[in-house]
Amino acid sequence: MTGGERIPILKMGQFLLLTIQVDMHDQLALSLQDDLTDRIVKERARGVLIDISALEIVDSFIGRMLANIAGMARVLDAETVVVGMRPAVAITLVELGLSLPDVRTALNVERGMELLTRAGVSGGARGNGSRPF
Amino acid sequence: MTGGERIPILKMGQFLLLTIQVDMHDQLALSLQDDLTDRIVKERARGVLIDISALEIVDSFIGRMLANIAGMARVLDAETVVVGMRPAVAITLVELGLSLPDVRTALNVERGMELLTRAGVSGGARGNGSRPF
Numbered sequence: 123m124t125g126g127e128r129i130p131i132l133k134m135g136q137f138l139l140l141t142i143q144v145d146m147h148d149q150l151a152l153s154l155q156d157d158l159t160d161r162i163v164k165e166r167a168r169g170v171l172i173d174i175s176a177l178e179i180v181d182s183f184i185g186r187m188l189a190n191i192a193g194m195a196r197v198l199d200a201e202t203v204v205v206g207m208r209p210a211v212a213i214t215l216v217e218l219g220l221s222l223p224d225v226r227t228a229l230n231v232e233r234g235m236e237l238l239t240r241a242g243v244s245g246g247a248r249g250n251g252s253r254p255f
Numbered sequence: 256m257t258g259g260e261r262i263p264i265l266k267m268g269q270f271l272l273l274t275i276q277v278d279m280h281d282q283l284a285l286s287l288q289d290d291l292t293d294r295i296v297k298e299r300a301r302g303v304l305i306d307i308s309a310l311e312i313v314d315s316f317i318g319r320m321l322a323n324i325a326g327m328a329r330v331l332d333a334e335t336v337v338v339g340m341r342p343a344v345a346i347t348l349v350e351l352g353l354s355l356p357d358v359r360t361a362l363n364v365e366r367g368m369e370l371l372t373r374a375g376v377s378g379g380a381r382g383n384g385s386r387p388f
Contacts, residue, residue: 143277
């Protein structure tokens with residue numbers, strides 16, 4: 123019924139939003155990277171919001187995937203914010219020593235949007251500093 | 256890895272947003288109805304956006320679920336808009352005689368939000384007319 127297992131990416135103003143609901147595996151992570159980088163370029167998006175409120179576990183695979191996505195978005199001049207992390211996930215992440223150093227987080231989508239908007243309004247120093255022109 | 260199969264519901268201002276990515280079945284549809292009606296009341300939401308861009312097929316079960324959700328939201332004074340329908344789904348729906356008469360649709364989330372905002376700005380006649388105060 124679902125579209126060959128692809129995670130839908132929604133455009134909200136200058137930002138892209140996706141929610142992770144299904145078990146991630148290599149192939150799905152790769153298609154997500156492809157789809158998301160395509161959409162960032164196509165929509166000239168300045169930010170990506172990834173909701174993980176459905177995830178009960180964030181392991182090193184998911185952590186690496188989030189960091190990869192954030193890295194790819196960054197070189198395309200878009201900031202990534204991971205939102206909706208459950209309290210239990212935060213506890214486990216820190217206990218496992220996986221504190222997602224390369225990924226920004228916010229409590230929920232609204233706070234994530236505020237964060238991205240503020241980052242944009244303040245001149246976007248870190249994003250623009252590495253712009254390729 | 257996912258949270259006992261529940262569809263995450265995101266709050267965006269006065270609206271709630273959810274994307275349907277997984278195969279729907281009776282139990283999941285029931286939990287979605289429970290979760291969504293709870294959230295409408297808790298967040299005092301005025302609108303619900305349901306993205307179905309991941310769905311390759313909308314059959315009578317999904318159609319009825321969407322109509323049910325829209326009906327429940329309506330008695331809680333929130334409008335529902337289904338967004339992101341694929342062209343092939345639109346063709347099949349009409350060919351099958353399932354034109355979702357009780358559900359509003361919009362091309363994408365942004366247009367859906369505009370629709371809800373306009374409906375609210377114009378006085379919200381149909382929503383407010385039946386408000387319980």
